[in-house]
Amino acid sequence: MCKLKSWVEYNGQILHLTDLELRDKVIKERLKDCRDNDLIGHGAIRQAFNLPLNKGVDMEADFWKIDKLPKEIAKTFKEFDKYYSYLFSNCMSNDDLRDIINNAPEPYQAKASEQLLKQKPSNDDLRYIVDYALEPYKAKAWEQLLKQKPSNDDLRDIVNYAPEPYKAKTWEQLLKQKPSNYDLLDIVVYAPEPYKAKAKKLLKE
Numbered sequence: 001m002c003k004l005k006s007w008v009e010y011n012g013q014i015l016h017l018t019d020l021e022l023r024d025k026v027i028k029e030r031l032k033d034c035r036d037n038d039l040i041g042h043g044a045i046r047q048a049f050n051l052p053l054n055k056g057v058d059m060e061a062d063f064w065k066i067d068k069l070p071k072e073i074a075k076t077f078k079e080f081d082k083y084y085s086y087l088f089s090n091c092m093s094n095d096d097l098r099d100i101i102n103n104a105p106e107p108y109q110a111k112a113s114e115q116l117l118k119q120k121p122s123n124d125d126l127r128y129i130v131d132y133a134l135e136p137y138k139a140k141a142w143e144q145l146l147k148q149k150p151s152n153d154d155l156r157d158i159v160n161y162a163p164e165p166y167k168a169k170t171w172e173q174l175l176k177q178k179p180s181n182y183d184l185l186d187i188v189v190y191a192p193e194p195y196k197a198k199a200k201k202l203l204k205e
Contacts, residue, residue, distance in 0.1 A: 010056030113137035
């Protein structure tokens with residue numbers, strides 16, 4: 001997993017990539033073979049600035065931790081959309097976005113949740129949004145998860161980590177989709193009424 005932000009320190013310079021550098025004709029040509037989140041890594045920075053591997057020092061930090069960034073980079077995050085709109089929309093992996101949802105301040109959590117919902121989220125990605133993201137992204141992820149047919153394991157994960165009302169929605173859904181005896185016992189032990197009663201009835205059948 002690559003962090004946004006990566007940079008290379010070389011001869012007193014801070015070498016890094018933003019949307020502005022990616023529009024430069026020379027840099028665009030040098031990076032033509034890079035794909036997806038290659039563009040937020042050290043390899044792309046070195047390729048863009050024609051810097052060999054044995055030159056400079058690779059550095060990285062979470063972009064929202066402004067005090068950990070060189071001042072040249074920190075100021076670009078004060079105009080996020082100007083400098084990182086393309087990179088954020090096209091170069092972040094699902095794992096990168098999940099890390100932001102879990103750790104970044106709210107405005108960036110929202111951006112990451114919105115982006116993750118756009119890029120073919122797996123059931124695991126969707127349940128992660130339900131568990132940890134802000135509203136209204138939880139609700140959108142829940143609806144998408146139902147369309148993608150969550151497994152019983154997916155639902156039990158949500159029960160363990162999500163807040164209400166998603167716990168209640170999940171117990172209800174789990175009872176609908178052929179719960180195993182193990183699932184039913186889980187409901188009997190951990191779920192509130194009336195889910196316990198329904199589970200006990202199914203166990204007797």
